[in-house]
Amino acid sequence: MSASSSASRIPVEERLFSLVLALLATEAGLTKNEILSTVQGYRQRFVVSGDNSNLERQFERDKDDIRELGVPLETVESPGQAGNNQNLRYRIPRGDYELPADISFSPEETTLLNLAAMVWREGSLSGDSRRAILKLRSLGVATDDPVLGYAPRLRVRDAAFDPLSAALEKNVIVRFGYLKPGEQDARIRTVAPVALIQHEGRWLLHAEDQDVGSTRNFLLRRIVTPITTTNTHYKPLGPEATQTALTELDEIWRDRQAIVEVEPGSDAATRLGKRRGTAPAVAGSLTLHYSDLDLFADELAGYGPEVLVVSPPELRSAVHDRLIRTAADHG
């Protein structure tokens, strides 16, 4: 009893810190038994020649937590004991743990990285950014003026983002229900994720559709079921694939053009006039670019009578239908 009550006084961070120190200090590695019986935070709860299954599960969770922080905790087989799980040894190789000595950041770079981290103030990436900045400050570089006059922010509000980003990291195939506009029912897609991309303010998954055998873009907000993660691994494509995807998205955006009439002096005239890539057409008209007809129709419908779509016809009828629908819903 006294063992478990004294163990409860050892905080989690002390146990994790002691585990990292112990595994960094060992060249040959420590067996699980050595860790549980000697490392601070475990040893207090270790029962000699008794049942330590709770403690073993704790160790498994701790390993995951530590690896998630980028600490390269590895297993090595004991010499001459290949295949014997009981004699697996754990260690953290120093070279893979430490930031390479030739990497340094100037005060200007440090300031910029602080701003880049600030961008993720919401959602799961805020924790990653916060920890990255702690590691950056570890290097002791003083920053320039911390008040930059900027407070940029990116948001991730799609429920699919976290499971997809986890799948991207583990390179596992996922399945989800995807509802294309105009279709009544969601269709199940099985895909190998390539990248998560924010384009024109919206999150997309660029992924290889396993049924079609080529890459597709999926808007996260059209994923209508929880993400099912499979155990099937795929070989990740390089960063070039992501760059190609971004270039293609830009091409689609450039190719899709609409001409709209805007009420002079209205909100539509001001805001659409300042949209990226907008050019004045004939008097009172603007040429606009868009990526997705349905999302763009939603946006234009919000301007009500301030906007009249001239072309293309499918966009024109999409906006008209939306306005009729909204009027009917509120009549």
Next chain:
Amino acid sequence: MVERRKTSAKATPLQAQDKLTFLLSLVPYLMDHDRVSVTEVADHFGMKPEQIRDAVRLIGVSGIPGETASYQHEDLFDISWDDLEINDQIVLTHRVAIDDSPRFSAREAAALIAGLQYLSALPEHADRAAIASLMAKLSRGASGAPSQLTVQATETDDTLALIKDSVDAGVQLEFDYLNSRGEHERRRVDPLRIESLDADWYLRAWCHLREAVRTFRLDRISNPQITTQAITHGIDDVKLPDTLFEGSADDLIVTIDVAAAAASLLADYIPDGAVTIERDGRLQTSVRVSHYHGLKRLISSMPGVAVVLDPPDARRAVEEWAAAGAARYAESQAT
């Protein structure tokens, strides 16, 4: 049917993973500083002095099991305890196991790289090569290949550059502003901070016309002009709220019905304490708006997804707006 109440997010205390990262980051920093005050370390890491003292006390008793597997004195870190307890100074006198700063995790590097991509179009970051080399350093300093996370560079124009100049110079700015009621006004402001949400940019400023802090959308600003007059309200003089959109006592509360999957799009408008009823994939909740001009635009941009239920005035405002828009198509087809 599920009923729930929206509550405001509280500042989360450091989690165990954050605390571990901090300990692993603090040790190399202390190794590079022979003697440093608790307050200096707190300032550098952006933490409270008490958090620093707690971490240093923990480091001071930590170490490795060592040869004897029993944490002997030489297997532990040591600090000058008197300096800490009496002078509030940190002196690391013995260290074990740690030689250097840790690498970034793949996700940490990916988050920073995507943040840099997003910021790369800001006026002062014209040097793309410098940003590219910084990204390459992050990749090389990560323990795994950064996962593929990409953000399109934000689109910025001359207006943003001009506003940034006025923020930096601390001078007043004038511009034509079109508010969401459709009113045009020449505004004179003390610019405080430039903020963004995804692809949208905003200026937070003290407005001399309204004599209050206001948020301006950059795409509603025209003809901006820098003046030579110094600002009268600085960022330290006014209380700048953390959230871009702030409620006021005059706000109107409107009941809406929204598809559950789309409710997050309205999160900024749902006030704290709003009662939400969920049924068959639809939510009934309330949103806070300053006037119906903003509401009719918002609801019309979510056709079939969000419907105003109450009050009747609000329903009518949306109906008239959408009907007027639809009428333009009927007219233009007729001619």
